[in-house]
Amino acid sequence: MASFTPYTYFQCPCTDTLIASLPFGAEAPPPESENDEDERTFDPRAPRANYSLYPLEHLLYCEDCHQIRCPRCVLDEIVTWYCPNCLFEVPSSTVKSEGNRCTRSCFQCPICISPLSVSSVEAPPEGLGAEYTSQSGPYVLNCSFCNWSSKEIGIVLEKPNSVFQQLSKIRNKGQPAANAKEARKDSVARTLDISTQVIMEEGGDEDAEEVVLNPETQFANLKSFYLTQLAETSPTGALGFTGDYGYGSPGALSRIMGLYTGVSFSDKKSKSKTGTMREACDALEGFQASRPSSEKAISRLRKEGWHSTASAEQMAEQTHDAQFVSELWPVANMLRMKRSKRCKTCRHILSKPESKISTTKFRIRLVALNYIPSISIKPLQPPSSSNPAGLLTPLNPTQFVLTFKNPLFDGVKVSIATPASTPGRFSSRVTVLCPQFEVGANTDVWDEALREEGGRGGDREKRRTKAEASEGQHQAEAGKVWERGRNWVSVVVEVVPTSLRIEGPAFLRSEAQQKDDGPLREDEDVLEIPVFVRVEWETVAQDESAGLAAKEKEVKEKRELAYWCVLGIGRIAQT
Amino acid sequence: MSSSKRASTMPAAPKPPTSLSSTLVIADNAALTGTHLITLGSNTVVHPRTKLSSAFAPIKIGSSCIISERSAIGLQSAPAEDEKDGVVFENGVIVEVGAVVEAKRIGEGSVIEVNAKIGKGVVIGKHCKIGSMCEVADGEVIPDFTVIYSNGLRRIDASGIENLKLKMVGRQVDVLRKLIPTNLAKFQ
Numbered sequence: 001m002a003s004f005t006p007y008t009y010f011q012c013p014c015t016d017t018l019i020a021s022l023p024f025g026a027e028a029p030p031p032e033s034e035n036d037e038d039e040r041t042f043d044p045r046a047p048r049a050n051y052s053l054y055p056l057e058h059l060l061y062c063e064d065c066h067q068i069r070c071p072r073c074v075l076d077e078i079v080t081w082y083c084p085n086c087l088f089e090v091p092s093s094t095v096k097s098e099g100n101r102c103t104r105s106c107f108q109c110p111i112c113i114s115p116l117s118v119s120s121v122e123a124p125p126e127g128l129g130a131e132y133t134s135q136s137g138p139y140v141l142n143c144s145f146c147n148w149s150s151k152e153i154g155i156v157l158e159k160p161n162s163v164f165q166q167l168s169k170i171r172n173k174g175q176p177a178a179n180a181k182e183a184r185k186d187s188v189a190r191t192l193d194i195s196t197q198v199i200m201e202e203g204g205d206e207d208a209e210e211v212v213l214n215p216e217t218q219f220a221n222l223k224s225f226y227l228t229q230l231a232e233t234s235p236t237g238a239l240g241f242t243g244d245y246g247y248g249s250p251g252a253l254s255r256i257m258g259l260y261t262g263v264s265f266s267d268k269k270s271k272s273k274t275g276t277m278r279e280a281c282d283a284l285e286g287f288q289a290s291r292p293s294s295e296k297a298i299s300r301l302r303k304e305g306w307h308s309t310a311s312a313e314q315m316a317e318q319t320h321d322a323q324f325v326s327e328l329w330p331v332a333n334m335l336r337m338k339r340s341k342r343c344k345t346c347r348h349i350l351s352k353p354e355s356k357i358s359t360t361k362f363r364i365r366l367v368a369l370n371y372i373p374s375i376s377i378k379p380l381q382p383p384s385s386s387n388p389a390g391l392l393t394p395l396n397p398t399q400f401v402l403t404f405k406n407p408l409f410d411g412v413k414v415s416i417a418t419p420a421s422t423p424g425r426f427s428s429r430v431t432v433l434c435p436q437f438e439v440g441a442n443t444d445v446w447d448e449a450l451r452e453e454g455g456r457g458g459d460r461e462k463r464r465t466k467a468e469a470s471e472g473q474h475q476a477e478a479g480k481v482w483e484r485g486r487n488w489v490s491v492v493v494e495v496v497p498t499s500l501r502i503e504g505p506a507f508l509r510s511e512a513q514q515k516d517d518g519p520l521r522e523d524e525d526v527l528e529i530p531v532f533v534r535v536e537w538e539t540v541a542q543d544e545s546a547g548l549a550a551k552e553k554e555v556k557e558k559r560e561l562a563y564w565c566v567l568g569i570g571r572i573a574q575t
Numbered sequence: 576m577s578s579s580k581r582a583s584t585m586p587a588a589p590k591p592p593t594s595l596s597s598t599l600v601i602a603d604n605a606a607l608t609g610t611h612l613i614t615l616g617s618n619t620v621v622h623p624r625t626k627l628s629s630a631f632a633p634i635k636i637g638s639s640c641i642i643s644e645r646s647a648i649g650l651q652s653a654p655a656e657d658e659k660d661g662v663v664f665e666n667g668v669i670v671e672v673g674a675v676v677e678a679k680r681i682g683e684g685s686v687i688e689v690n691a692k693i694g695k696g697v698v699i700g701k702h703c704k705i706g707s708m709c710e711v712a713d714g715e716v717i718p719d720f721t722v723i724y725s726n727g728l729r730r731i732d733a734s735g736i737e738n739l740k741l742k743m744v745g746r747q748v749d750v751l752r753k754l755i756p757t758n759l760a761k762f763q
Contacts, residue, residue, distance in 0.1 A: 112724060121736070140734075146724040147704055149734030307730070325730075 004390060004526070004571050006377035006400075009053035010368070011042060011564040012070030014344075042530045042564040043423040053566055059368035060350040062343040068368055068563060074341040074350055081335045082357045085115060089357050090335055101332035105163040109143035110314060110328035116141040118160045121151070141330055153326055164332060171329070172214060213288055215320045222286030229277045297323055340364075373404045373414065373439060373535065377567055380476070380492060391573035392527060394499040400569060401482055403490040406439040412537040413438050414489075418529055425516060426572070428498045430529050433478045434491040442487040493529075497572045500525055520574070527569045534562040591629050593762055596638070600751060603758040609634075609649065611661065616640065620751045632661030637683075639667045639741075639748055646674045646687075650695065658696050665701070667744045678711075682719065684741050702737040 043049060052070070060069040081090040085106035094103065107116045122137035139157040141150040150156070157166050213221065280287040301309065308324050315322055322328050340352040352364040379390065380399040392398055406412050415436045421427040476482055476492035483490045502517050538556045591607055594614045602623035607613055609629030615621065616638035625642050627634055628649035642648060648670065649662055658679060665683040670676055673690040682701035687693060689707040697711050700719035705711060709723045717723070720732045 111730065112728070121739075142734075145706070146728075146730060147722045147732045147734065148730075149732075149736065151735065152733045 006570065007568040008056065008375045008377065009566045010056055010059060010068065011052050011566070012054060012059065012068050012073060013563060014052070014070060014073035041419045041423060044528045044530055044566040045424045056369055056372070056374055060341065061366050061368040061371040062346060062348060062350060063366055064346045064348045065343060066559065066561065068372070069343055069350060073344050075344055076339045076341055079338040079340050079353060079355050080357065081337045083333055084336050085333045087357045095335065100335045102335060103164045103332070105161055106333040107141060107163060107330035108333055109146060109148050110317065110330055111148045112143060112146040113317065114143055114145040116143055116330055118157070118163065121156065150330060153329070167330065172216070213283055218286050218288055221284060222280060225280050225285040233277050300324065370407050372561060373406050373412065375565060375567070376403045377569060390570055392497040392570045393573055394497050397494055397496050399476060399492050399494050401490045402493055403488055404439050405488040407442050408537060409441050409443065410537045410539050411438055411441045412535050415534045417532045422527065422529055424524070426498045426500055426524065428527055429496040431494045432491065433476050433494060434481055437481050437489050437491060439489045440487050445486070495527060495529070495569060497527055500572055500574050525572045525574060527572055529567045529569060531565045531567055532562065533565055534560070536560050590762070595759060595763055599759060600755055600757045601759060601762060602755050603761065607762055616666070618748050620748055620755065622755065629661065632659060634662045636664040637666040637668065639744055640664050641669045641744065641747060641751065643670055643672045645672055646670045646676065648676050650677050655696065667741050669744060684737055684744070702732070702740070704732070
C-alpha cells in the first residue's frame, strides 16, 4: 500500500449559508435555528462535504466579511486575454471579433500539439559575411518534436511574420480573410444581386448549386441569415425592438432593464404575433448540402492506409472537419486570461493580478494562508521499522502532534473541539489533550531573540530538546501544550483507531454498521477527524467610519473566526 | 587532467583494435573498449564520456556522425547468429546524450535523441528520427523517413528537407571541431 501523507482540509462555510449568491440590496436572511447549526457535527464523509473541503492554500479570505472564501463563493472577472506563446495582450474587442485564438504567428503542430516555428526552406547563406545576411526565401512552419512541416500539406509562406493572416489567405484561396462584418455586407450585396438576377432570368439555379463555401464564409452567411430572420419575424411593435442587438433602441434598453429588475416589459400580445422562421435554402444564406464523399474517402483510405487518417485527438484540435492527416492544418494557439476574484457577498476584490502579461505578481491577494492558523500533523512516535507504511493498529491508542502556526501579527486564542468519536461506519475515539491554548504573534524573528537576551529561556518558550525526548519523556499531559515556539504551538491528540472488521456478534457493532454491513469501501480505512477550530484575537480596529478619533486611541477590536477542518491522520491497518 | 581520485590498481584494459580516420574528432575521455574492431569515419565527432564497446561485435561508424556524451554504442550482450556484423552507422548519424544503441544498422542522416533505446538487431532506415525516451524493440525494421515521437507514436516525414538537414549536420561538426579538443593518438 502506498504511504499515506497526513492532510488538513478546511471547510468553507459557503455551503452552510444561503447568503452566497444574494442579489444586490437584499437583506440577509435570518439565520435559521442557530442551535441546530452549532450542535451538528461536520461529517467529512458526507457526499456534500466533498464540495466544501479545500486545502488551506486554495482558500481566500475576505477582510470585510471576515470569512474564508473558497473557489465556489468568489466571482471571477477577466482582467486580460493574452497568448501564452508570444505573451501579447489581446484586447477584448479582438477576442469578440476574431475568437479566442492568437492572431499573430503562434501555431501548434496539428500532429503532436507542440509549438511550431517558422524556418526558411532555403539553405542558410554560406561564405564570407554570411552572418550579416538575413535569411530569405519561402518559409515553412516546422515542428521540432515530430518533424512535421507545413510543406507536407503544401503550405509555403512568403514572409516569416503574421502567419495567421497568410494562412487564412491561403485557406480562402487568395482572398483576404473577411471578418464577419464585411462578409455580412458582402453577402447582403450578393443577395441583392442574385435576387435581381433571379427575377430577370427566372431560374438560374444551376450555377448556385456549384457554389462551395469554405467554413468561415458559410458561418458568416448563416449568421447574417438568421439575424435577418430574427429581425423580420420579431415584432417591430410599439417599442421598436427589432431583434437586432443594437443597444441604441429603446426596446433593447427596456430589455436590459428587464434583466435587472426581473419584470418583463414586453407585453404578452406582441409575443404571440411572432411569425415563423424559415431555414436557409441557398449558399448565400449559408446553406450547404452535405456531399457525402465517402466513396472518395474509402478509395483514399484503401490507397494510403490507416496511417493517413487523423486520430480523434488530432481532429478534436482542429477548427474544421478533417478526416485525413493531409487535411490537418496548424492550429492557432488558444488565448489565456488573467482573472481577478471578488467576494460574492460583499463584492470586494480578493485577488487581482498585475494586468501586465509578463509579470506574475498580484496587486491584491488575500489568501487564507495569511489569516488563519495552519495545522500540520505528525505522529508523536516515529513509525517503527516493523510498520514502515505507518498504518494505524486497530484499538491501539496512538498520539499525534498537531502544530498550529499563526500567520497574524497578533497573538490568537485557539480552541479546538472534536467529536468523541469520528462519524461514519467505523468510528474511532478521539481525545484532544489540550483543547485551548494561545499562539504567539507572528512577530519579527529577531524580536524574540533580542528580548530573550537577558532572561534566557523564558517560561513562554518551551521547546523540548532532543535529549529530553530521547529520555523517554513521550508522555503527553492532559491540559498542557506539548511544544511552544515563537508563533506556533503544538498539542497532542490521541486516537484509538477502530477495527475495520464487520463480522462478529451484532451487539458489538455500532448502529451504523448494523444498518449497512457491506464490504469496506474505498478510503473508508482512512481515519479522518472533523475538528471545529475557533480563533479569537484582538486587533487594532480598521473601521474607517470610526474616523480619526478612533485611530488616535487605537481601539482594540475583538475578532473571532470559527470553522470546521478535517484532519486526515492515517490509514487503519486491515487485519 | 589531475584528479584527486585514487587510480585503479588494475592494469589498464587492453585497447580494442581501431581503424580511425585522420579527420576524426575524439575527446580524450571517450571510452573505447572491447576486443573487436572499431571503425570511425572521417569528420565524425565523439564527445567525452561516450562509451563504445566492441566486446561482443565490431562497430563501424561512417563519416560526419556525432556521438554525444554518455551514449552507449555497441552490443551489450552476446549477439545472435545474424548480428555478428555488429553495429553499423551510415554517414551523418547523430546519437544524442544517454542513448543506448545496439542496432544492426542505422541509415544515413538518422537522429537518435536523448535517452532513446535501440534494441538488438534493429535496422533503422535513412533520415529517421527516434524521439527522446523512445524505445525500439529488438529486431524491428524501421522504414526510411520514420519519426518516432511521444510515447512511441510513429509517422512518416514527408517534408523533403533531408538534404538541408545533412548540411546542418556538417555545420554542427565544424562547430564541434572547434569546441572539443581531440586526442586521436590515445586510441590508435
